[in-house]
Amino acid sequence: MNRLSVATVVAPASLPPMAGETGSMNKLSVATAWLDGCSGCHMSFLDLDERLVDLVRYLDILYSPLVDAKHLPERVDVGILEGSVSNADDLRQAQAFRDRCRILISLGDCAVNGNVPSMRNPYPLAAVLDRAYRENVTLQPQVPRVGVPALLPRVRPLHEVVAVDVFVPGCPPPADAIFYVLSELIAGRTPDSTQVTRFGA
Amino acid sequence: MPPPPTPANVRVVTLTIDGQDLSARADETIIEVCRENQIPIPSLCYLDGLSIWGACRLCLVEIAGQGRLFAACATQVAEGMQVLTNTERLRRYRRTIVELLFAERSHICSVCVSNGHCELQHLAQTCGVDHVRVPYRQARYQMDSSHELFRLDHNRCILCTRCVRVCDEIEGAHTWDLMGRGSDCLVITDLAQPWGDSETCTGCGKCVQVCPTGALVKQGTSAGEMVKDQHFLPILARRRQAR
Amino acid sequence: MNLDDLADKAEEYRNQDPDITHEARVCMAASCQSSGAPEVMAALHRALTAIPPPAPGERQGDVEGDAERDGDSEGDGTMAGAGLAGPADRVTRGHRCKVKGVGCMGLCSAGPLVAVAEKGAELMASTLYREVRPEDAPAILASVAGPPVARLHCPTDQPFFARQQRIVLENAGVIDPDSFKGYVAVGGYAPLVQALTEMTPAEVLREITLSGLRGRGGGGYPTGLKWSTVAKMPGERKFVICNADEGDPGAFMDRAVLESDPHRVLEGMAIAAYAIGAAKGYVYVRAEYPLAVERLTTAIRKAKRAGFLGGKIAETPFSFEVEIRLGAGAFVCGEETALMASIEGNRGQPRPRPPYPAESGLWGCPTLINNVETFANIAPIVRHGGAWFAGIGTEKSKGTKVFALAGTIENTGLIEVPMGTRLRDIITAIGGGIPGGRAFKAVQTGGPSGGCIPAEHLDIPVDYDGLKTLGTIMGSGGMIVMDETADMVDVARYFMEFCMSESCGKCVPCRAGTQQLHALLDKIAKGEARHQDLALLEELCEVVQATSLCGLGQTAPNPVLSTLRFFRDEYEAKLCAP
Secondary structure, three states, X not given: OOOOOOOOOOOOOOOOOOOOOOOOOOOEEEEEEEOEOOOHHHHHHHOOOOHHHHHHOOEEEEEOOOOOOOXXXXXXXXXXXXXXXXXXHHHHHHHHHHHHEEEEEEEHHHHHHOOHHHHHOOOOXXXXXXXXXXXXXXXXXXXXXXXXXXXXXXXXXXXXXXOOOEEEOOOOOOHHHHHHHHHHHHOOOOOOHHHOOOOOO | OOOXXXXXXXXXXXXXXXXXXXXXXXXXXXXXXXXXOOOOOOOOOOOOOOOOOOOOXXXXXXXXXXXXXXXXXXXXXXXXXXXXXXXXXXXXXXXXXXXXXXXXXXXXXXXXXXXXXXXXXXXXXXXXXXXXXXXXXXXXXXXXXXXXXXXXXXXXXXXXXXXXXXXXXXXXXXXXXXXXXXXXXEEEEOOOEOHHHOOOOXXXXXXXXXXXXXXXXXXXXXXXXXXXXXXXXXXXXXXXXXX | OOHHHHHHHHHHHHOOOOOOOEEEEEEOOHHHHHOOHHHHXXXXXXXXXXXXXXXXXXXXXXXXXXXXXXXXXXXXXXXXXXXXXXXXXXXXXXXXXXXXXXXXXXXXHHOOOEEEEXXXXXXXXXXXXXXXXXXXHHHHHHOOOXXXXXXXXXXXXXXXHHOOOOOOOXXXXXXXXXXXXXXXXXXXXXXXXXXXXXXXXXXXXXXXXXXXXEOOOOOOOEHHHHHHHHHHOOXXXXXXXXXXXXXXXXXXXXXXXXXXXXXXXXXHHHHHHHHHOOOEEEEEEEOOOHHHHHHHHHHHHHHHHOOOOEOOHHHOOOXXXXXXXXXXXXXXXXXXXXHHXXXXXXXXXXXXXXXXXXXXXXXXXXXXXXXXXXXXXXXXXXXXXXXXXXXXXXXXXXXXXEEEEEEOOOOOEEEEEEOOOEHXXXXXXXXXXXXXXXXXXXXXXXXXXXXXXXXXXXXXXXXXXXXXHOOOOOOXXXXXXXXXXXXXXXXXXXXXXXXXXXXXXXXXHHHXXXXXXXXXXXXXXXXXXXXXXXXXXXHHXXXXXXXXXXXXXXXXXXXXXXXXXXXXXXXXXXXXXX
């Protein structure tokens, strides 16, 4: 049986030195968001641990659940989206990211292939809502409609609704894979994530 | 176990695979020679010890002077044959075939009991499939948990028929077979009865071990826990041949 | 039995009813039957018996089973239900006429067809009536002695008939397909006896090779080469298979041949068996052709009874048995390896080739598989010689080809023309052009494995190689004509849907690829696709074509590629903004 070896990192051990240690002029601006995901991919990003400190020399995270900014800037170098496109808000956000980001990364299996959220797809949406909000609820069963975005009939991977430049599969993609992908982008190369991660990793 | 001796009437030929000069028995197939010489060549339906099925089309190779492609598992070597196993064109085709498989049924690796031990998942990685360009069909297939030891999930079946062949050729039970056609094809036990009700199944579990994905698994396994062992197969197959 | 004996028999059968001078032939092939031929046949019989008995001194033409007088009345009694046999000859105004059920006369769209002819005359020499209703029967019988019934008359000098050359179909519409004597009377089984008594197997092979005949099932593989290969293969047991699993939408050539002249096919198989050294043959015919199966069953029974099938044929050591195997409704079983799996009783799925059937076919034995029309060409080749056959057609495609004209064309039906006939002649002259004053747009040849030919290429001579240059194939002979209202994306989607639902499911590219191709075509047809979808469509076509296991998958993208080649603008017009 083939034992799969994942993420024995091919990424550079250290990032290239950059002129002007603190200079922010050449930094890549980054925005991240999670759509219909569990936030696990963002957690994996945080798992970069001390390497985050290295990365910050090259990256400027302008918008993310991990920072305070409330508005997606007009122009961003790298957009990172976690999660599948499951509701109207996801769709709007995906389109906004595509409009404003030079490079769009589809991060994690939910964004790349629909993953767990897409498991509702073989069932009609009404049946899914019934199951969740009526059949298994004893007290005042009702489908929430106010203040929540409407679910789309089908959960879709990100690239089915907007063009995607880089795919990083994995549930979640290992921190090493994220580091590799960002390092390659910083170095101006196109990363091949299948060297470091895979579906379901 | 030593390999069986070359029969007296079989010649030995020389050929090149990816520019490498090799010798082989004339009754060997290209894939056998590749495996002997550690030349990687993807496959899903082929399994050493089972009959040739030739259906996954992942082991297609180019042969110099031939317009069409040949399945390495179903093509015998010949003197002077020049085989290419890893051209840009072949890589593109293989990638597409793996994508077609992922889109056909619901292979959600993250929650699969075979996660990390799945040949399809591994192939996706080695063939460079980082996403699937064609839309997922999202068709709903059933599961069969009626057997006390094993479970069948049609959603993860790729119809390689390894289970059908091992049950027929090695175990001799012929519990498994195919029904339907096109994407409606299903592997079935007996005459499409629940596996647990099968009167022919011996419960040997060979089908589970040879299944490349999480379609056939042991009961009681959770995500990533189903590790399969196929070492028995070539040994049993050779013993059967010798008999 | 030698050739002279058989010639005597034929003479005897021809002169069996010396009093009969004319025949009213009712087409009893499937398409005319479905438009009411059995009722017409019955009405003709009634009308015949209603005519006053002949004058004294003349022979009393009483009710007799005319369909068969082979001394096999039991079997023929059952055939009466199918309408081929019945009461018979009466004197009508000095002529003696009998009513006879025959096979396909070709002009299916004008059915039910009835031809009044002198006994034994060929189709062209008959007075043909179209769209005959039962109430027309008396008038038709009256016309035997008088002028034709003008309102029903369908002249046989019109291009539909005049431009044809009938070799395969020479007996179709002339003889009673259920009559063994009828076949012998027109020279049937003489080629078999000739081969068995006067030729060595090698000489038969030589004639077939010399004829230049190529497989009529679609591939166009040289028949002589195929036969010689099987003949040279070592092995005691060999098989002959007739592939009658005709499944292309819009194709009905093989059905017509089997329904019109089944002995011809059996004779071709027997000659093949003699040439390659086989003793057993199978006809694999789809169960959706019940009439063909019935007539073939009758033909096998009668041929066997007469000693032209079975042991020691024509008192030679050669023996040949034929069995029918019914298909269960799978298009893929027309693929030879799937067909053989089906005959063996296994699931009808193809397997990788090589080994080819010639080397390892049915139950691992060398096997010859040819199509119905190919076998139907054998007897005339043996009779007239390979050189005669090679004189017809083009340099690389010899002989004639039967085509089924379907779609939006005036004359729907079955035609046989020499290879190399210009497509324009087939569509406009023989086919009568497009009805309703609309313009011709394209013709699909080769069914779901072929492609379309647009108006600008109508002058191409139809042969194997000519069609290939246009990205399509001869196929088995189906021609679906489309007028200017046809939507080519829809056409491609239709054929892809066919392939998708007929994919056996064995290999991944065909099983899953045709699904995706169909979904993409559907998306384009609905106006929901973008430019990248078109690119994906083309890429998938390439993969399915190059990697599928058998011909079904390998050719499934052809209708898409072909419509893209000639009508790309129609695809692009349906795309939404990128």
